[in-house]
Amino acid sequence: MSKPNFSTDALHAGHDFNAHAGTRAVPLYLTTSYVFKNADHAANVFSLAEPGYIYTRLNNPTNDILEQRLAALEKGIGAVVTASGMAAINTTLLTLLKAGDHIVASNSLYGGTYNLLNVTLPRFGITTTFVNPENPENFKKAAKENTRAFFVESLGNPKLDVLDLKAISAEAKAFKVPFIVDNTVATPALLKPIEHGADIVIESLTKYINGNGTALGGAIIDAGNFDWANGKFPEFTEPSPGYHGLIYHDALKEAAFIAKVRVEGLRDHGAALSPFNAFQIIQGLETLSVRVKQHSENALELAEWLEQQEQVKWVNYPGLKSSKYNSLAQEYLPKGQSGIVTFGLEGGFESAKTVADETKIFSLLANIGDTKSLIIHPASTTHQQLDEQQQASTGVTQDLVRLSVGLEDIEDLKDDLKEAFKSIKNLKTV
Numbered sequence: 273m274s275k276p277n278f279s280t281d282a283l284h285a286g287h288d289f290n291a292h293a294g295t296r297a298v299p300l301y302l303t304t305s306y307v308f309k310n311a312d313h314a315a316n317v318f319s320l321a322e323p324g325y326i327y328t329r330l331n332n333p334t335n336d337i338l339e340q341r342l343a344a345l346e347k348g349i350g351a352v353v354t355a356s357g358m359a360a361i362n363t364t365l366l367t368l369l370k371a372g373d374h375i376v377a378s379n380s381l382y383g384g385t386y387n388l389l390n391v392t393l394p395r396f397g398i399t400t401t402f403v404n405p406e407n408p409e410n411f412k413k414a415a416k417e418n419t420r421a422f423f424v425e426s427l428g429n430p431k432l433d434v435l436d437l438k439a440i441s442a443e444a445k446a447f448k449v450p451f452i453v454d455n456t457v458a459t460p461a462l463l464k465p466i467e468h469g470a471d472i473v474i475e476s477l478t479k480y481i482n483g484n485g486t487a488l489g490g491a492i493i494d495a496g497n498f499d500w501a502n503g504k505f506p507e508f509t510e511p512s513p514g515y516h517g518l519i520y521h522d523a524l525k526e527a528a529f530i531a532k533v534r535v536e537g538l539r540d541h542g543a544a545l546s547p548f549n550a551f552q553i554i555q556g557l558e559t560l561s562v563r564v565k566q567h568s569e570n571a572l573e574l575a576e577w578l579e580q581q582e583q584v585k586w587v588n589y590p591g592l593k594s595s596k597y598n599s600l601a602q603e604y605l606p607k608g609q610s611g612i613v614t615f616g617l618e619g620g621f622e623s624a625k626t627v628a629d630e631t632k633i634f635s636l637l638a639n640i641g642d643t644k645s646l647i648i649h650p651a652s653t654t655h656q657q658l659d660e661q662q663q664a665s666t667g668v669t670q671d672l673v674r675l676s677v678g679l680e681d682i683e684d685l686k687d688d689l690k691e692a693f694k695s696i697k698n699l700k701t702v
């Protein structure tokens with residue numbers, strides 16, 4: 273049989289029902305630990321001489337199925353799931369980097385990621401230079417002798433900038449550092465960063481992949497292509513004191529990174545995904561391609577409609593002809609541009625806050641990717657800790673409203689916004 277396509281993998285990859293009592297649904301294994309056959313078996317599993325389960329902080333059969341499924345969908349060689357998307361980013365960076373290392377990152381990042389790179393990691397001696405990713409050469413210009421990673425989002429949240437991943441990956445290759453791509457907003461149903469040169473893919477499973485707003489989760493997917501023996505990553509080529517002298521690159525070959533994430537990253541930092549959440553997330557993942565297609569259709573129609581409304585000053589959606597990212601969207605996101613739309617209102621900050629307050633179907637909350645429609649005013653909420661200049665670089669303006677367009681009837685969504693706009697009709701532009 274030829275290799276299955278995306279929708280088939282989303283339903284089947286990683287689940288051999290014969291190995292799980294013939295279960296058609298993926299079973300939920302709620303156990304912290306696993307009984308070894310005997311002491312030799314235990315010793316072998318601990319030394320990685322044979323595969324096996326030890327403790328659910330490291331792996332679990334339900335999580336294992338989710339990991340294999342996500343690796344198949346992103347075209348990677350392996351994956352590790354984590355407690356949240358932020359845990360996936362943090363575990364990746366702490367597995368790769370040490371004090372004194374440096375990252376070059378896009379300046380249009382998710383607020384949590386921006387803060388991790390800008391405030392928290394510097395406390396541990398890991399610094400970041402943020403660059404405008406629209407010119408891929410900016411990554412090379414900002415790279416230094418101690419740079420050890422390039423980090424971007426394939427579709428920036430909330431700026432919705434579509435990046436030229438191939439060009440940035442070429443810069444990363446020339447500089448011999450891994451190219452890390454957060455694929456949360458696009459999802460592998462619309463874009464597979466590994467096909468465009470990403471070495472490591474990050475996903476927040478909390479968003480579209482689960483989709484029903486019930487569980488947090490994250491994933492790290494390894495393309496298996498990066499040459500860890502290029503001289504810049506001695507922790508992969510020298511005996512690891514953290515794993516009784518194991519040399520990751522020799523012992524695990526192309527899986528060196530993802531194995532280190534599991535046996536050192538999960539072991540030491542402990543950001544494991546609850547199998548209960550993995551089970552929930554698998555239910556959502558099964559329908560990802562159908563949902564994301566509909567999210568994209570609804571978002572495009574709503575964005576086009578918003579452009580016609582007199583209260584609306586500007587609309588940003590990469591699928592719009594008016595978007596400056598439209599040609600990159602045609603290249604990288606031809607099947608759809610996902611469900612996030614941003615727009616600005618006459619009356620600026622106050623109008624934006626008012627509309628976020630007044631919608632009935634769009635819920636005011638800090639999340640995206642739910643089947644239900646969501647709304648937020650980032651300048652007064654998710655991005656309030658950033659100063660105005662930092663807000664601007666992450667793509668947040670005072671008047672910006674972010675929608676996560678759900679799967680409700682599109683006419684109801686238009687009516688909901690139309691009603692909310694009535695409450696701002698007396699405000700003047702500020």
Ligand SMILES: *Cc1c(COP(=O)(O)O)cnc(C)c1O
Binds near residue numbers: 385425479488
């Ligand atoms: C939400 C989000 C994250 C963080 O994921 P959590 O599961 O909330 O920790 C990271 N990156 C992007 C682009 C996100 O939208």
